[in-house]
Amino acid sequence: MANIKVYLLGRPYVEMDGERVNFPYKKAEGFFYYLCVKKTATREEIISVLWGADNENVGRKNLREAVYQIKKLLGKEILVTVGHTSISLNPECMPEIDWDNLNDENLLDAEEQGFLSHFMIKNSYEFEEWISAMQEQYNKRFVKVAREKLYKADATKNMEEIQKYSNILLKQDPYNEKLYYEIMDIYALNGNYNMAIKLYYDLEKILADELGVEPSSEVTELFHRIFNVKGNTNSDGVIWNLPFWGRNEEIYQISECIVGGAKDGCPRCVAIGGEDGVGKSALLDKAMQMVKGYQMIGLYAACYREESEFFLRPWSDIFWEVEQRADYQVLRESMSEEKWEQLEHFFKGKVMEENGKSGALNYQVMEQAVIDMFRKILEHNKVVLFFDDIQWMDQTSLQLLNRLLLTFGTHKILLMCTFNQEKDADVMESLNNIVKKGWLHVINLFPFNEKETNEILCKFLPELSEDQKKRQNVYRMTEGNAFFLMESINLMKEKGYTLEKSQKTNNVIKARLVGLPEQELEVLNCMSLFPEKVSIEEIELLHLDMDRLTLVRVLEKLQERHLIKELLVGWNVYYKFEHQVFKEYIYDKQSVGKKRAYHQILAEYYEAKATGKKNFAYLPMTIHHYEKCHNLVKVYQYKIAYLKEYYTIVNENFPVLHWEMEYGDDNQELSFHADEILRLAEEVIRFEGDSHQLQEMKMEMYYVKGRFDIAIGEYETGLANIKASESLAETLNDNKARLNNYKQMIFYGIQIENLLLVKKYVKEGMKLIDETDTDEKGIFMRLKGWYLLHEGRYEEARALLTQAREFFENRDGGSGQYAMNIAACYNYIGDVCREMKEYQSALSYYKIAIEKGTEKVVTNGLGQFYSNVGQMYYFMEKNTEARTYLEKAIACFEKNGYYWGLERAEAYMALVLLRFGEKDQAKKHYKKAVSLTEKMNNPTTVSVIRQISKEAGF
Numbered sequence: 001m002a003n004i005k006v007y008l009l010g011r012p013y014v015e016m017d018g019e020r021v022n023f024p025y026k027k028a029e030g031f032f033y034y035l036c037v038k039k040t041a042t043r044e045e046i047i048s049v050l051w052g053a054d055n056e057n058v059g060r061k062n063l064r065e066a067v068y069q070i071k072k073l074l075g076k077e078i079l080v081t082v083g084h085t086s087i088s089l090n091p092e093c094m095p096e097i098d099w100d101n102l103n104d105e106n107l108l109d110a111e112e113q114g115f116l117s118h119f120m121i122k123n124s125y126e127f128e129e130w131i132s133a134m135q136e137q138y139n140k141r142f143v144k145v146a147r148e149k150l151y152k153a154d155a156t157k158n159m160e161e162i163q164k165y166s167n168i169l170l171k172q173d174p175y176n177e178k179l180y181y182e183i184m185d186i187y188a189l190n191g192n193y194n195m196a197i198k199l200y201y202d203l204e205k206i207l208a209d210e211l212g213v214e215p216s217s218e219v220t221e222l223f224h225r226i227f228n229v230k231g232n233t234n235s236d237g238v239i240w241n242l243p244f245w246g247r248n249e250e251i252y253q254i255s256e257c258i259v260g261g262a263k264d265g266c267p268r269c270v271a272i273g274g275e276d277g278v279g280k281s282a283l284l285d286k287a288m289q290m291v292k293g294y295q296m297i298g299l300y301a302a303c304y305r306e307e308s309e310f311f312l313r314p315w316s317d318i319f320w321e322v323e324q325r326a327d328y329q330v331l332r333e334s335m336s337e338e339k340w341e342q343l344e345h346f347f348k349g350k351v352m353e354e355n356g357k358s359g360a361l362n363y364q365v366m367e368q369a370v371i372d373m374f375r376k377i378l379e380h381n382k383v384v385l386f387f388d389d390i391q392w393m394d395q396t397s398l399q400l401l402n403r404l405l406l407t408f409g410t411h412k413i414l415l416m417c418t419f420n421q422e423k424d425a426d427v428m429e430s431l432n433n434i435v436k437k438g439w440l441h442v443i444n445l446f447p448f449n450e451k452e453t454n455e456i457l458c459k460f461l462p463e464l465s466e467d468q469k470k471r472q473n474v475y476r477m478t479e480g481n482a483f484f485l486m487e488s489i490n491l492m493k494e495k496g497y498t499l500e501k502s503q504k505t506n507n508v509i510k511a512r513l514v515g516l517p518e519q520e521l522e523v524l525n526c527m528s529l530f531p532e533k534v535s536i537e538e539i540e541l542l543h544l545d546m547d548r549l550t551l552v553r554v555l556e557k558l559q560e561r562h563l564i565k566e567l568l569v570g571w572n573v574y575y576k577f578e579h580q581v582f583k584e585y586i587y588d589k590q591s592v593g594k595k596r597a598y599h600q601i602l603a604e605y606y607e608a609k610a611t612g613k614k615n616f617a618y619l620p621m622t623i624h625h626y627e628k629c630h631n632l633v634k635v636y637q638y639k640i641a642y643l644k645e646y647y648t649i650v651n652e653n654f655p656v657l658h659w660e661m662e663y664g665d666d667n668q669e670l671s672f673h674a675d676e677i678l679r680l681a682e683e684v685i686r687f688e689g690d691s692h693q694l695q696e697m698k699m700e701m702y703y704v705k706g707r708f709d710i711a712i713g714e715y716e717t718g719l720a721n722i723k724a725s726e727s728l729a730e731t732l733n734d735n736k737a738r739l740n741n742y743k744q745m746i747f748y749g750i751q752i753e754n755l756l757l758v759k760k761y762v763k764e765g766m767k768l769i770d771e772t773d774t775d776e777k778g779i780f781m782r783l784k785g786w787y788l789l790h791e792g793r794y795e796e797a798r799a800l801l802t803q804a805r806e807f808f809e810n811r812d813g814g815s816g817q818y819a820m821n822i823a824a825c826y827n828y829i830g831d832v833c834r835e836m837k838e839y840q841s842a843l844s845y846y847k848i849a850i851e852k853g854t855e856k857v858v859t860n861g862l863g864q865f866y867s868n869v870g871q872m873y874y875f876m877e878k879n880t881e882a883r884t885y886l887e888k889a890i891a892c893f894e895k896n897g898y899y900w901g902l903e904r905a906e907a908y909m910a911l912v913l914l915r916f917g918e919k920d921q922a923k924k925h926y927k928k929a930v931s932l933t934e935k936m937n938n939p940t941t942v943s944v945i946r947q948i949s950k951e952a953g954f
Helices: 026-038 043-050 056-074 125-155 159-172 177-189 193-210 217-230 248-259 280-293 313-323 328-333 337-347 363-378 395-408 421-430 432-436 450-460 468-478 482-495 503-513 518-527 536-542 548-560 580-588 592-612 616-628 632-651 674-686 692-711 715-731 735-752 755-768 774-790 794-812 819-835 839-853 861-875 879-895 902-915 919-936 939-952
Strands: 004-007 013-016 040-042 079-082 086-089 269-274 297-302 383-388 413-420 440-444 564-569 572-577
Touching (some): 004 026, 026 043, 040 043, 043 125, 056 079, 125 159, 159 177, 177 248, 193 217, 248 269, 248 280, 269 280, 280 413, 297 313, 395 413, 395 432, 413 421, 450 482, 518 572, 518 580, 536 592, 548 564, 592 616, 592 632, 616 632, 674 692, 692 735, 735 755, 755 774, 819 861, 879 902, 902 919
Parallel strands (some): 383 413
Antiparallel strands (some): 004 013, 079 086, 564 572
């Protein structure tokens, strides 16, 4: 059957084998489009929609004629009839219809098109009604998807996406003031006040020009609030206030609380919580500036730990601020002399009895006097009480504060305060009365994230703009804490780049640790020896004198002090420092002898774990602790072991695992990057001497470097390194190493499809294998199977690959050690079927390979399997499936920067995209394929690229 594509979005048309089809008349065309949506419809339904004005006999005759014309034009098999009742599109010959391919991911791409745009049939009102109903259905779905994507973008703070989907929604409904309000609010919450203000002006203009009205009072009030908030946030023209960088969302939340921007319109009190140094007090200062903009009276007092037992101490500062006000005299004259004396005596530390004699102050009298004073102030003003570190406020002061708030309500008087996160529960209990009424909004202030820290460093230390590693080091040390970051920046302005801690930082840390019980301090000392997280079992290695329950209690106490935090990784519980600077400070304060002794204990523990069960995950920790106790022999020994196995996974498609390993179980903070690994290799190779141990190390390093270079297409240097390793292997009479080098020569031969080279080294390897080299026997059987396949000896190849698969399955025993080699055998058997044109069988084998290849550790071989499935679907013209699997293949290859196989996946992706008509995207993938192929030099991929160039004219 011909390849038929139907386009119902925008101006509709039909293509058959790439050529546009012209229908003989409009109603036949409309009938076909109707069926493309409905798929099946009764004759009566079709007649009523298209020929409703005609009598029944004429309608049936017209329908028969339309069916005849469609079959004549598009092929007899395109339509099927069921008796005399219904007509359907043939499911066996279903055309490709763009309407059917609409989903939440691509729906918004069709924004400008609409359903059957500009398609009209004269005097066919029922058909027009159907089009209108479908367009309405399309519009509702369109708006729903756009809203969902807008909310998702808002949740992830993606400003580009917020703007994109906001514009789409406003274009659909340009007069909807509720929509404008919602989007302005979203922009403001994300700190983009300029866009929110611009949106208001856009609404104002469109309403004035087209409807002659003004925006509603709700939208206008929101606009004024945003305008006021904008004046209280940083811009390039104002002096920088470090703790306020990136706090736009919090500032906007405070503005909403001040004016009652929530749905119920009720103003709310604000409590700002967070760790020491995060910027709570600075945010409170900013709130005080905002309050002035709203013409409110702000009264401020700080609470101190040392004064937490003093009776009503914070309120004396409030009274002092009242005395400083310009209208103080008016306020005093409005109150009776007796009450004013009571207040003055009280707030200035004097006491009195009800009869006027010195003695204990009657609290009720004083409370009533304070309430009367605030009642006078609140007659013409709104008041906001600011208390910094409210966790240190005494109980009597809290009682008075609650009484004031409950007496006057938040429409007259507000509270804004800060508190330390350690005292969260105590503060919420103290303010329980206003919490229960829903009058309190809590803002938890967090440290700057890495992106925000980078922006700050680039702005105020421009010399770090091009040095990502230095910025990462600063972030790792400060963890975005505003105080630590500010101190680091000031120190670097003075001394240049340094990771030293300023004296002020050290003093803060020291103050936090003063008074810690000895047990807690010793646990912190032990934890500081570990590079990152630590389990309770690991702490016990160094703290043998403490039983488990006592240790758990100590750890909980340290968590309550916010010095450490608990992490859950799967079902495992770990602990780590809240701040890296605390960890480094505690580590540095311990004696060198003590640290080395502890590191030696830990190194030996991890070494036993790593070598006993060949557990790969323990190698990084073994290396770390041997480095810390300066045992360089052990460091190089285990770095080489780690490096060799790690790059077996990264640089080989189908590795045999020699260490126990689980996917995703790598210790990220200790893993090596490629450049570090290669530096280590160069360092070992440059060592002078000819001892047996050194020769072995050099042989391994040449092998690792050579394998890495071959995998990325650097053949010249890769082959030179493999030859150097092979030479040393012969000198040392190390047959295992010689076989490893032979395999790399075979892999090189496979990459460039040099059958003679593959044949030579397969033969050499088979001769070298003895009965003890069971792993190698199976691998060389598989590689010989590949060679037989590419010689065209398909049945021999299938038999040998089946034999190799069974060999690995018998050896594996469910351990997963040979999982990728088993998967590779299935993959190569799939290749045999593919060459024999048995596409369905090939597809089945490739899918089994994928299943086997995801059981243990995911390697680059999985990318080969995905790519092969994608290619099979391409040959079978199942383009959507082909695209899905090729996308997976490309993602798998790119994860490790792996080139072998990536070039072919990119080439086939270009071919698939051409079928979808996405020529620009296809060209991008084509260019990547060309660039990679120039490096990898694979003949099969070269021929595919030529095919693309010929088809698309690239």
